[in-house]
Amino acid sequence: MRRWLLALLGAALLAALLAPSSAAQSVAAQSVAAGSEPLPSSVVIVGMPGLRWSDVTPEATPHLWAMLDDSAIGQMTTRSGRSRACPADGWLQLGTGNRARYPVLDELDEGACQELPAMTPGSDGAARVDRWDAVVADNSELSFDAVPGLLGQTLGDTLGIDRGCTASAGPGTGLGAADRDGVVDAWTPEPITLTRQAVRACPLLVVGVEEPSVERRLGELAGFDAVVGAVDRMRPDGSLMMVLGVSDLPEERAQLHVAVLQGPGYLGGVLESGSTRRAPFVQLSDIAPTVLDYLGVDVPSQMPYQPMRAVSADGIDDRVGWFRELAQQADVQGQLTPPFFGVLVLLQAVLYLGAFLILRRHPRDRTRSRVLSFTHVVAVAAAAGPAATYLANVLPWWQASQPVLALLAAISLAGAALTAVAFAGPWRRHPFGPAGAVAGATAIVLIVDVIAGAPLQLASLAGYSPIVAGRFVGFGNLAFAIFGTAALLGTAAVVSGRSPRTTGIVVAVVGVVAIVVDGAPSLGSDFGGVLALVPAFGTLGILATGRRMSWLRLAGLCGGGILVVGVIAFLDYLRPEADRTHLGRFVEALVSGDAATIVQRKLEANVSLLTTSVLTLMVPLVLVFLAFLVRRPSGLLPWTFVRVPTLRSGLFAVLVLGIVGALVNDSGVAIPAMAATVAIPVAVAVVVRCMQREDLRVEGEWLEGDGLEQVGRGAEENEHGG
Secondary structure, three states, rough: OHHHHHHHHHHHHHHHHHHHOOOHOHHHHOOOOOOOOOOOOOOOEEEEEOHHHHHHHOOOOOHHHHHHHEEEEEEOOOOOOOOOOOHHHHHHOOOOOOOOOOOOOOOOOOOOOOOOOEEOOOHHEEEEEEHHHHHHHHHOOOOOOOOOHHHHHHHHHHHHHHHHHHHEEEOOHHHHHHOOOOOOOOEEOOOHHHEEEEEEEEOEEEEEEOOOOOOOOHHHHHHHHHHHHHHHHOOOOOOOOEOOOOOOOOOOOOOOEEEEEEEEOOOOOOOHHHEOOOOEEEEEEHHHHHHHHHHHOOOOOOOOOOOEEEOOOOOOOHHHHHHHHHHHHHHHHHHHHHHHHHHHHHHHHHHHHHHHHOOOOOOOOOHHHHHHHHHHHHHHHHHHHHHHHHHHHHHHHHOOOOOOHHHHHHHHHHHHHHHHHOOOOOHHOOOOOOOOOOOOHHHHHHHHHOOOOOOOEEEOOOOOOOOOOOOOOOOOEEEEEHHHHHHHHHHHHHHOOOOOOHHHHHHHHHHHHHHHHHHOOOOOOHHHHHHHHHHHHHHHHHHHHHOOOOOOHHHHHHHHHHHHHHHHHHHHHOOOOOHHOOOHHHHHHHHHHHHHHHHHHHHHHHHHHHHHHHHHHHHHHHHHHHHHHHHHOHHHHHHHHHHHHHHHHHHHHHHHHHHHHHOOOOOOOOOHHHHHHHHHHHHHHHHHHHHHHHHHHOHHOOOOOOHHHHHHHHHHHHHHOO
């Protein structure tokens, strides 16, 4: 039986690891591109800073609107070397194929946008970007290994002097078309002066217009649309035309932007890329690899992003309307996320303070009983809070006239439903029952979400933002912390009172499922999560079966995590390059010697969060509260561990998860902080429940009238609770 079970689990693990990504199984399953198209002659890019899908209408942009019928379109994030891409950042990144930034002057604020650089004309129509040396020097200090001008340089080196030229027209476009020396082979100051011969002269032409005003006056959009129409009429047959919103506006917060591709292979559907693995999202850094791939030129390793591809949009009748909804959701999430985490820390502090006041010694009387019952319900509801923020995305709260109120209502409704489930089943009799049920439900919600393509995590308060562009599919770091904690504590609740043999089997089965869901490229695709889950579930299995934990065993478990994630990453590396996730690309970076850049970037992000994230405040709050539970005269937490031993096993496993997760993920302190939002309420709920049972069993006589009935009920709970 055990061999059969292990074989089944191994087969499931291998199938999940080799399966195509979840994004590829959704709208990305059917390619629209024709696989046998001849190599195109050129690529033409027309861009405008700040162009969003709300700007594209039949009235304001009639030519661009008409193009959509036979184009592949997408939502593009312009995240650059800064959190908000200025116009100069966007044009520079377009020609870099990596996250880059345009340097600011010393006397200006770091967050200010610079004016677009001037061009110094040279011989034969060429021109050089002013301040190019400063651009190269500034980006060399970043941890992205960005090479400004790599797109133009690669075209020149590969296609030769006759057809390797690049051309640009309009403000800022030289940043996107320049080579590594900052030189554009053919430069025109104004797009209006372009001729048919100029449009067809080089394999790459980058055209741009001035950034619009915040109001986006009709004339500004009409002027841009006129440029789009003129270039479209002059470009050669078989060429690829891109219409892009290349950056944010200096006066606006970060947004999602327009991406339209029309040409052989891009004649319909929606866009996605290997860097997002989720239609219809693409990134500005995907543009350069797409240009090279379209022209049949090998993409250099310094461009870590992926070519865009057109995929079917089955079931989507109004692509533009869908894009506008996605943009609205992402924009509202971007506004609400910072205050959300501030409120989260505040609510956790209130919970800890309230529990501190309530759990101090009080005479046993009817008031104490009611207070403990209320505290138990509040603690269970607090543990349900993180899952409720994901379930809230089932409702389109971002479309409401008052999105904040709608979001609070959606979270409250989801939290109430989870709390009701916690107290509805037979598990409510066990001290670990309601809290364990919430933990288990949280883990199940996130498993189902990942299998479905993570619709609940996308643009949710504790999920990931398509504007920030840290992740588009699978488990984000915050979701991983919540999922891992919930899975560990839910398992600890299930095995409470079980035999060591049964406990070992249950922990092993749940652990394998959790690791597969979290680490498989087609599901969670979480490199650091596997490194933390393996030792965490190993710790739970050792402690819950009554064995002692040692540093040697913990080191062995951590080594096992490295082995498991290494196998997953290597299997992902064996897949076609376009289908690889960051797991396989990390193996590729190891082979090419570029892995140090990835590690450095993660370490810098980890250190930065210590001083910039409000979640850092959670760590001392948790430590102080745990010290109260452990060190106070009655030692409530050790006292509870005697009555519910698996709570101790689960909390120690969560501690391992939080520490290892903080060390190996780029979210650092956010991992244990988010783990605490589930673990501490669960611990409080179990402590309070044990106090209630102790009151009923030992001093039932102080209850008036129904005291004997209450004592009998307490004894019954003891019998069922173990």
